Amino acid sequence: xxxxxGIDIGASAAKLVIIDQQRQVVAxxxxxxxxxxxxxxxxxxxxxxxxxxxxxxxxxxxxxxxYGRDNVPWATERRxxxxxxGRGAFHYFPHRMTVIDIGAQDSKVIHLxxxxxxxxxxxxxxxxxGTGAFLxxxxxxxxxxxxxxxxxAARSTKHIALNSFCTVFAATEILERIRAGEKVEDIVRAAxxxxxxxxxxxxxxxxxxxxxxxxxxxxxxxxxxxxEAFGTPALVPPDAQFVGALGAALFAAELDGRxxx
Amino acid sequence: MSTAPERKEFESSxxxxxxxxxxxxxxxxxxxxxxxxxxxxxxxxxELLRALGFLVYFPENHGAMLGATRMATELIPLANARxxxxxxxxxxxxxxxxxxxxxxPLKKLGLSGPPRPDVLVFNTxxxxxxxxxxxxxxxxxxxxxxxxxxxxxxGSLSESIIDDVARQLEELVEPLEKIxxxxxxxxxxxxxxxxxxxxxxxxxxxxxxxAQRPSPITFFDGTTQMGPxxxxxxxxxxxxxxxxxxxxxxxxxADGVAAVAGERFRLYWEGMPIWGKLRPLAExxxxxxxxxxxxxxxxxxVFEALDPADPFRSMxxxxxxxxxxxxxxxxxxxIAHMAQQFSIDGIIxxxxxxxxxxxxxxxxxxxxxxxxxxxxxxxxxxxxxxxxLYSEEQTRTNIQAFVEQLAES
Numbered sequence: 001x002x003x004x005x006g007i008d009i010g011a012s013a014a015k016l017v018i019i020d021q022q023r024q025v026v027a028x029x030x031x032x033x034x035x036x037x038x039x040x041x042x043x044x045x046x047x048x049x050x051x052x053x054x055x056x057x058x059x060x061x062x063x064x065x066x067y068g069r070d071n072v073p074w075a076t077e078r079r080x081x082x083x084x085x086g087r088g089a090f091h092y093f094p095h096r097m098t099v100i101d102i103g104a105q106d107s108k109v110i111h112l113x114x115x116x117x118x119x120x121x122x123x124x125x126x127x128x129x130g131t132g133a134f135l136x137x138x139x140x141x142x143x144x145x146x147x148x149x150x151x152x153a154a155r156s157t158k159h160i161a162l163n164s165f166c167t168v169f170a171a172t173e174i175l176e177r178i179r180a181g182e183k184v185e186d187i188v189r190a191a192x193x194x195x196x197x198x199x200x201x202x203x204x205x206x207x208x209x210x211x212x213x214x215x216x217x218x219x220x221x222x223x224x225x226x227x228e229a230f231g232t233p234a235l236v237p238p239d240a241q242f243v244g245a246l247g248a249a250l251f252a253a254e255l256d257g258r259x260x261x
Numbered sequence: 262m263s264t265a266p267e268r269k270e271f272e273s274s275x276x277x278x279x280x281x282x283x284x285x286x287x288x289x290x291x292x293x294x295x296x297x298x299x300x301x302x303x304x305x306x307x308e309l310l311r312a313l314g315f316l317v318y319f320p321e322n323h324g325a326m327l328g329a330t331r332m333a334t335e336l337i338p339l340a341n342a343r344x345x346x347x348x349x350x351x352x353x354x355x356x357x358x359x360x361x362x363x364x365x366p367l368k369k370l371g372l373s374g375p376p377r378p379d380v381l382v383f384n385t386x387x388x389x390x391x392x393x394x395x396x397x398x399x400x401x402x403x404x405x406x407x408x409x410x411x412x413x414x415x416g417s418l419s420e421s422i423i424d425d426v427a428r429q430l431e432e433l434v435e436p437l438e439k440i441x442x443x444x445x446x447x448x449x450x451x452x453x454x455x456x457x458x459x460x461x462x463x464x465x466x467x468x469x470x471x472a473q474r475p476s477p478i479t480f481f482d483g484t485t486q487m488g489p490x491x492x493x494x495x496x497x498x499x500x501x502x503x504x505x506x507x508x509x510x511x512x513x514x515a516d517g518v519a520a521v522a523g524e525r526f527r528l529y530w531e532g533m534p535i536w537g538k539l540r541p542l543a544e545x546x547x548x549x550x551x552x553x554x555x556x557x558x559x560x561x562x563v564f565e566a567l568d569p570a571d572p573f574r575s576m577x578x579x580x581x582x583x584x585x586x587x588x589x590x591x592x593x594x595x596i597a598h599m600a601q602q603f604s605i606d607g608i609i610x611x612x613x614x615x616x617x618x619x620x621x622x623x624x625x626x627x628x629x630x631x632x633x634x635x636x637x638x639x640x641x642x643x644x645x646x647x648x649x650l651y652s653e654e655q656t657r658t659n660i661q662a663f664v665e666q667l668a669e670s
Binding site: 067079080081082083106117118119120121122123125 | 631637640642654655658659661662665666669670
């Protein structure tokens with residue numbers, strides 16, 4: 001049996017997936033990307049190999065993606081996270097669609113046709129509005145852990161709008177809301193809604209909407225808010241945080257593999 | 262990680278450096294030689310100024326130099342502090358910042374700074390910013406600032422518009438004659454216009470060699486090679502230089518030499534260059550085996566309407582028919598024509614934050630052209646000079662993803 005590896009070194013987390021020749025996931029690993037992307041990739045690989053009792057020599061090919069894609073010396077090939085999220089999403093939903101990946105530092109809108117070929121894409125502009133970094137800033141302001149956001153937002157009963165494009169100014173708006181006595185859960189929901197609003201304005205949808213990435217994986221409320229904002233159900237694949245790494249592994253499986261690890 | 266690929270240098274680059282060096286040397290000696298200097302916008306009436314004996318200096322060229330040397334980002338805040346918004350033309354703000362600080366890449370060319378102007382002449386065919394830019398120096402140096410006000414968003418170029426601009430050009434003559442202390446010799450004006458026309462014919466032929474597959478030249482080469490077409494049109498030196506460059510390009514074609522080895526895809530660049538990032542961008546495209554073969558920008562110094570037999574009306578027609586002052590339908594037709602001529606696979610739109618006049622992605626044009634041509638587009642957010650407005654990693658990923666998309670289709 002030959003195996004294929006995809007490694008997605010994002011701005012916040014490094015995600016790794018190993019698949020077999022039947023395209024089944026046999027192992028995965030995730031850890032903070034930290035400041036040494038090469039080390040993070042290596043640690044993810046070791047963890048996934050240990051969990052699956054595979055040897056590195058059994059990996060026929062590896063594709064790296066994400067911000068740290070150039071920092072994986074054992075990768076056979078590099079692909080952008082735009083290509084990999086598209087490929088990973090198409091694995092679960094093989095039809096024409098719009099994939100929206102909300103990552104730690106950027107958001108991507110990816111259009112795929114019936115064959116899974118990309119017909120267009122957009123990344124957010126240079127600003128962190130509409131990304132996980134925005135939620136990190138808001139959590140910091142509210143003295144919350146990131147893991148608390150979803151649960152709080154799910155309890156919200158009142159709609160509050162944050163209007164600023166700018167993360168820093170949005171945080172200022174939040175201070176105003178706190179001063180006005182608004183509940184934390186309503187403010188958190190407003191922050192998640194703000195992420196969705198930034199994404200809605202990036203592009204139009206072509207076909208069904210699929211959401212991927214760590215932010216939606218950790219905040220299912222976001223999918224509900226996106227469904228409302230786009231007026232169509234938001235599909236979320238299993239292990240949404242690993243979709244980019246899975247896409248990279250699928251690309252690796254398409255390569256004429258040679259042992260590289 | 263792979264080693265960055267090298268750009269293919271032109272044999273004629275040595276001559277280019279010499280031609281441009283002589284141009285700046287002459288400007289540097291102007292005061293000493295008692296020669297009058299006119300500052301002119303890059304698509305201003307340079308032929309008229311040359312015919313009146315002025316040495317012509319182009320602040321926009323200086324702006325591009327400040328961008329290319331990456332001095333601009335440090336200088337722009339100085340102009341901002343004097344009341345010039347960070348949202349307006351970063352050529353303007355970097356040039357004024359350079360003036361305030363007394364730092365300029367011209368020092369490496371042996372000049373202490375830009376030559377003192379005797380007059381400043383602008384044409385608003387490009388934008389209104391040039392007027393405010395030149396008036397700043399007019400106030401400082403206490404010299405006249407003259408202008409041609411060209412209509413914007415022109416659809417079909419009517420005779421009434423040509424009449425208006427030609428009249429404005431003619432009205433420049435009398436004040437310019439006073440400053441030059443000489444009468445305009447119509448024969449000399451025709452000679453200069455003829456040289457400018459020859460420069461245009463050759464520069465256009467240079468750019469059209471990129472229609473070959475593989476292309477012998479890239480947009481990034483063009484941004485350097487266009488120097489004489491901007492600052493020396495109307496001079497014999499520009500004509501001679503482009504003949505040499507054209508010969509070299511034709512030889513490249515004959516020898517099958519590609520500017521981008523293994524050219525897989527061909528792109529069109531719409532918008533300003535990102536001057537401080539030309540090299541890394543050029544190298545990334547080489548790595549991706551993708552050639553940016555044509556651009557609106559480099560073609561903006563092609564003035565085919567120039568006619569020595571009809572100086573003023575032909576100058577008016579030439580300077581009013583340029584892309585930047587045309588309507589969106591005209592611009593779309595132009596890009597569609599270029600896409601066909603250069604067999605392009607996709608279009609890159611550079612949304613330059615401080616240059617709305619050269620950012621044509623803001624009113625749905627990329628989408629309209631995609632639908633019309635069936636070619637995908639990519640929008641890059643950046644700026645001509647202000648690198649604070651540019652994200653290198655975002656841009657690299659966008660370009661790589663765009664080429665991946667072309668490979669998939």
